[in-house]
Amino acid sequence: MKSTKKKLYTIIFIFIFCHIELSSQSIQWNPKETGYYQIINNELIFKSTRGKKDLIILSKKELSLNNKSSLEIKNYSFSKDREKILIFTNTKKVWRYETKGDYWVFDLKTKKLIKLGNNLPESSLMFAKFSPDGKNVAYVSKENSVKNAVRNSSTNANIYIENLEKNSIKKITSSNNTKKLINGTFDWAYEEEFDCRDGFLFNEDGTKIAFWQIDANQVRDFLMINNTDSIYSFNIPVEYPKVGEFPSPAKIGVIDLTNENKITWMKIPGPANNNYLPRMMWAPSSDELYVQQLNRKQNHSKIFIANASSGSVKLLMEEKDDAWVDIRNSWPNNDQAGWKFINDGKSFLYITEKDGWSHIYNFNVETKKEYLVTNGEYDVIQPLGIDEKNGIIYFIASPENATQRFLYKTNINGNGSLKKVTPNTLKGSNSYQISPNGNYAFHRFSNYFTKPMNQLISLPNHKSIKNEKSISEKFDPKLKRNSALSFFQITTVDDVIMDGWIVKPKNMDPKKKYPVLFYFYSEPAGTTVLDRYGVGNNRLYNGDMQEDGYVYVSFDGRGTPSPKGRGWRKAIYRGIGKVNVRDMGMGALEVFKKYEFIDTSRVAVHGWSGGGSATLNCLFQYPEIFHTGISVAAVAYQLSYDNIYQERYMGITEETYQDFIDGSPLTHVEKFKGNLLYMHGTADDNVHYQNAELLINELIKHKKVFYFMSYPNRSHGIREENAYPHVALMFTDFLRKNCPAGGK
Numbered sequence: 034m035k036s037t038k039k040k041l042y043t044i045i046f047i048f049i050f051c052h053i054e055l056s057s058q059s060i061q062w063n064p065k066e067t068g069y070y071q072i073i074n075n076e077l078i079f080k081s082t083r084g085k086k087d088l089i090i091l092s093k094k095e096l097s098l099n100n101k102s103s104l105e106i107k108n109y110s111f112s113k114d115r116e117k118i119l120i121f122t123n124t125k126k127v128w129r130y131e132t133k134g135d136y137w138v139f140d141l142k143t144k145k146l147i148k149l150g151n152n153l154p155e156s157s158l159m160f161a162k163f164s165p166d167g168k169n170v171a172y173v174s175k176e177n178s179v180k181n182a183v184r185n186s187s188t189n190a191n192i193y194i195e196n197l198e199k200n201s202i203k204k205i206t207s208s209n210n211t212k213k214l215i216n217g218t219f220d221w222a223y224e225e226e227f228d229c230r231d232g233f234l235f236n237e238d239g240t241k242i243a244f245w246q247i248d249a250n251q252v253r254d255f256l257m258i259n260n261t262d263s264i265y266s267f268n269i270p271v272e273y274p275k276v277g278e279f280p281s282p283a284k285i286g287v288i289d290l291t292n293e294n295k296i297t298w299m300k301i302p303g304p305a306n307n308n309y310l311p312r313m314m315w316a317p318s319s320d321e322l323y324v325q326q327l328n329r330k331q332n333h334s335k336i337f338i339a340n341a342s343s344g345s346v347k348l349l350m351e352e353k354d355d356a357w358v359d360i361r362n363s364w365p366n367n368d369q370a371g372w373k374f375i376n377d378g379k380s381f382l383y384i385t386e387k388d389g390w391s392h393i394y395n396f397n398v399e400t401k402k403e404y405l406v407t408n409g410e411y412d413v414i415q416p417l418g419i420d421e422k423n424g425i426i427y428f429i430a431s432p433e434n435a436t437q438r439f440l441y442k443t444n445i446n447g448n449g450s451l452k453k454v455t456p457n458t459l460k461g462s463n464s465y466q467i468s469p470n471g472n473y474a475f476h477r478f479s480n481y482f483t484k485p486m487n488q489l490i491s492l493p494n495h496k497s498i499k500n501e502k503s504i505s506e507k508f509d510p511k512l513k514r515n516s517a518l519s520f521f522q523i524t525t526v527d528d529v530i531m532d533g534w535i536v537k538p539k540n541m542d543p544k545k546k547y548p549v550l551f552y553f554y555s556e557p558a559g560t561t562v563l564d565r566y567g568v569g570n571n572r573l574y575n576g577d578m579q580e581d582g583y584v585y586v587s588f589d590g591r592g593t594p595s596p597k598g599r600g601w602r603k604a605i606y607r608g609i610g611k612v613n614v615r616d617m618g619m620g621a622l623e624v625f626k627k628y629e630f631i632d633t634s635r636v637a638v639h640g641w642s643g644g645g646s647a648t649l650n651c652l653f654q655y656p657e658i659f660h661t662g663i664s665v666a667a668v669a670y671q672l673s674y675d676n677i678y679q680e681r682y683m684g685i686t687e688e689t690y691q692d693f694i695d696g697s698p699l700t701h702v703e704k705f706k707g708n709l710l711y712m713h714g715t716a717d718d719n720v721h722y723q724n725a726e727l728l729i730n731e732l733i734k735h736k737k738v739f740y741f742m743s744y745p746n747r748s749h750g751i752r753e754e755n756a757y758p759h760v761a762l763m764f765t766d767f768l769r770k771n772c773p774a775g776g777k
Contacts, residue, residue, distance in 0.1 A: 067083055076106075117167055166239050215246065225678075276675070312324070324338075410432075614654055646698060670699050672697070673723055
């Protein structure tokens with residue numbers, strides 16, 4: 034229902050830029066931070082921070098196979114001694130991302146290139162990593178019996194370890210001939226909702242591997258149907274726990290590589306099929322594991338310390354919330370854990386909303402005491418990095434303007450004041466990729482009238498280290514006057530203050546009124562109102578909305594992840610489809626009052642995924658306000674979506690069943706009296722096409738006239754086989770016919 038990172042809906046998430054000057058996966062720093070490695074034109078280049086010339090570390094020639102085409106570097110990593118490079122290539126998607134492919138090892142001394150997993154299927158290896166001594170590589174191989182590799186279901190997954198000196202491969206986990214026992218990676222729901230993908234970790238000395246095991250046999254398959262790739266249709270099963278279903282049973286094991294690969298299971302209390310294990314990490318210089326457990330409601334988090342040899346566990350700390358405990362905010366390059374160890378593992382930093390704001394705390398492992406690192410009525414939007422030597426922590430925040438993003442710092446000891454690092458002139462969206470020791474950062478800036486600009490800076494002084502103008506020097510605030518977009522605030526009858534933007538038509542006639550198109554998302558997974566380049570553009574409209582005479586508007590209501598405090602974000606608990614939709618409706622009325630040139634008889638609304646759900650609910654619940662709607666890939670019936678997302682925000686059906694019903698668009702179809710275009714891909718593994726058919730049936734039942742477009746064998750983003758332009762064609766045609774453009 035929500036948009037996922039790095040797919041069609043990056044427009045929602047762009048405030049956490051996943052790409053700075055280059056992919057965060059493609060850059061690595063050398064230990065002393067005298068330079069960094071970057072993939073340029075399919076070669077691995079070392080770029081100095083000291084003004085020295087670039088060095089080619091891995092050339093196309095060295096990547097060539099039999100003097101033919103070179104391997105394409107999708108990602109890479111170094112062995113700890115920097116003598117070998119692990120190359121990821123020939124990649125394929127697993128649901129959303131290209132996490133499956135081939136791995137090769139290049140030895141920088143011998144100049145030899147060796148392919149891993151030769152006895153395994155092509156493009157079947159995942160998450161390969163060197164052992165600490167560089168003599169072995171471990172990886173997951175996940176076999177699939179389904180033709181469509183983009184939207185597949187697991188048969189099983191196992192961890193393998195390959196000895197580079199002996200050229201031997203061992204399978205070190207077993208699925209016991211069980212079809213859907215997943216070792217070292219995750220099922221659909223864990224990946225989508227907890228961002229869990231890479232599911233195994235070496236300890237520091239390389240003697241043990243900790244891993245997740247997901248028993249997807251206890252999760253029912255949802256069957257998608259492929260009608261286009263053969264004369265006879267076939268099913269595409271996806272293990273998908275719907276609302277009301279038990280979670281996928283998960284457990285954590287430790288493989289002892291020095292003792293015949295013996296597996297010890299961590300004895301984490303509680304039923305595996307009624308709890309989640311979303312985070313895990315080795316303690317520094319220790320054989321202890323830190324494991325986070327969430328209960329089914331996701332409102333009670335526990336962190337256990339597990340003994341890797343015996344499997345015994347002890348409770349370290351716990352946190353409760355009346356709504357949900359948010360664990361999504363994790364540290365960069367530390368996806369397996371939502372915390373950051375410091376002080377040689379004696380304490381760790383973590384984020385919590387328990388004081389009403391999203392703040393960083395320092396927790397002492399020995400004393401079990403903690404203190405607040407960041408302090409004040411503002412949210413830490415994203416932790417970025419630490420300079421432990423100088424006692425500084427860096428993070429993204431925006432205490433004064435929820436639509437903007439800046440780099441801030443404070444002291445790790447909790448005694449320092451909040452200091453803004455981003456220059457005051459750069460008002461807009463600033464994102465950073467900070468080096469491991471906190472000496473440098475890749476900085477990216479844009480705002481609604483400025484195209485993205487990049488620079489490499491030193492910290493903490495925020496100075497460009499290259500012989501070129503800094504972003505501050507290149508930034509031209511005068512461009513602002515050429516923009517048709519402006520930001521606003523409105524206050525509804527419910528005393529809810531919302532940020533929004535508006536794009537007005539060109540050459541407006543003050544004697545005329547103009548149609549308005551609202552763009553909404555409105556759920557906890559994303560915001561739409563951000564001061565960054567591209568905001569206010571509608572990529573679904575073929576033409577120029579300003580030139581044609583449309584007003585374009587968006588605003589963010591309660592429940593969206595704006596930096597406005599816990600109360601704002603969690604006001605939507607048990608209220609998706611009610612609280613957010615009322616904010617949309619009441620907000621629209623305030624927009625009408627604020628901008629008298631809007632023609633309230635020509636009001637349209639659109640959205641995709643969660644925004645598609647909001648669009649349907651706006652049309653159905655407030656037909657006197659919204660007359661025309663274009664909805665794509667919506668959750669029409671909340672009980673049809675996955676349990677992790679929907680139960681996190683709505684509770685469990687045993688206690689809150691009616692809330693799911695009341696917030697579902699299906700419940701309100703009877704009141705619909707406007708114009709609707711609905712579009713959905715039949716191979717949507719996220720929001721199932723089932724929602725389209727449920728919606729269609731309900732519209733038929735109530736004798737409603739509507740328009741519908743299905744996209745055969747297309748997924749949630751409807752991108753396959755160049756289908757997106759057709760979505761835009763349908764969108765534009767329907768809007769122009771049912772909400773005519775221009776002043777009247």
